[in-house]
Amino acid sequence: MLKKKVAMLLAAAMVAATVVGCGGGDDAKTDAPADDAKTEAPADDAADAPADDAADDAADDAADAPADDAADDTADAPAADGELIKVGVINNDPNESGYRTANDKDLQEMFCEANGYEADFQYSKKNDEQITFAQNMITKGIDYLLISAADTAGWDGVLNDAAAAGTQVILFDRVIDADESLYAASIVSDMEKEGQTAVDWLANQGLDEYNIIHIQGQMGTAAQQGRTKALDEKVAAEDSWKLVVQQTGDWNADNAKQVVQSVIDSGEKFNVIYAENDDMAKGAVAALDAANIAHGVDKDVIVMGFDCNKWALEELLAGNWNYDGQCNPFQASYIDDVIKSLEAGEEIAEKTIIMEEKGFDAKTITQADVDDYGI
Secondary structure, eight states: OHHHHHHHHHHHHHHHHHHHOHHHHHHHSOSSOHHHHHHHOOHHHHHTSHHHHHHHHHHHHOTTOHHHHHHHHHHHOTTTTOOOEEEEEEEOOGGGOHHHHHHHHHHHHHSSGGGTEEEEEEEOSOHHHHHHHHHHHHHHTOSEEEEOOSSSSSOHHHHHHHHHHTOEEEEEESOOSSOGGGSSEEEEOOHHHHHHHHHHHHHTTOOSOEEEEEEEOSTTSHHHHHHHHHHHHHHHHOTTEEEEEEEEOTTOHHHHHHHHHHHHHHTOOOOEEEESSHHHHHHHHHHHHHTTOOBSTTSSBEEEEEEOOHHHHHHHHTTSOOEEEEOOOOOHHHHHHHHHHHHTTOOOSOSEEEOOOOEEETTTOOHHHHHHHOO
């Protein structure tokens, strides 16, 4: 949006130069090339640029010139034309989990024409496909690129291409491995803190020994890495903590069920299910139920999940699960605030915004918690 406003001002300057004549042509030219103007000059500064001054002088001499009138109108009321802000959204598959469904719905409701946006939504759980989507969006000339990356690595090329094109990048949901100078802001969950909160809760249960089935999310994602890290560190530090199996379920209930079923079939003892999302915890519980293994509060197996789907919190309330870690999917309003600040030429007060999140214990959760925090 800012790129187009500045371009209109430069066009007005060129019209002004034609009206003034050859004698005023050099004065009317701006020293900054168009690319510099669109990336470095906020809207208000652009309105004060020499090119626009020349346009105003020309308007005094030729008050009837429609091009100059249009330039003045644009400078005075940049939003009056109702031009939509072009946003490209790169997200994971909305069907991946209840969390992702809620996250996508939140974004779809915010980034729509009624709110002043023209949005292109693209989805994939594969990093290379996401990168291709992003490069195509940049080529089409979007104003803002919003990314929830499938993998933390491999994004430098996209970020550099976006910077060269004057496209602002905003990360949401997940962090990536990149220099902070290459994106405008990130609105994310602290996945390592989510994992640490969960592991601290588990340690406080005071078990004599911890024999853990660890079902990981999609490998390489920020959520998987963060929720795995604290558990790996605890297992390495404590002799009484053991990983019976550590295997990806790829966020999928059926995959998780198979992981747990294989352990049951092996006869190896376990007393903790640490699943990195609710859907996988549900799949794990299905395997326990099929084998008549008691689980939940004061039962044989502790069940832990993440995301706080409403149905999962209801399992805690019923005592069937023991713990659920919150992951807040509602980031759209924060992104909208960042975009509005950038459109106004303002500095971003917080480059990194961490969503507020907590963990829930089956022994203390209330119906109000289910109603307020369930997604």
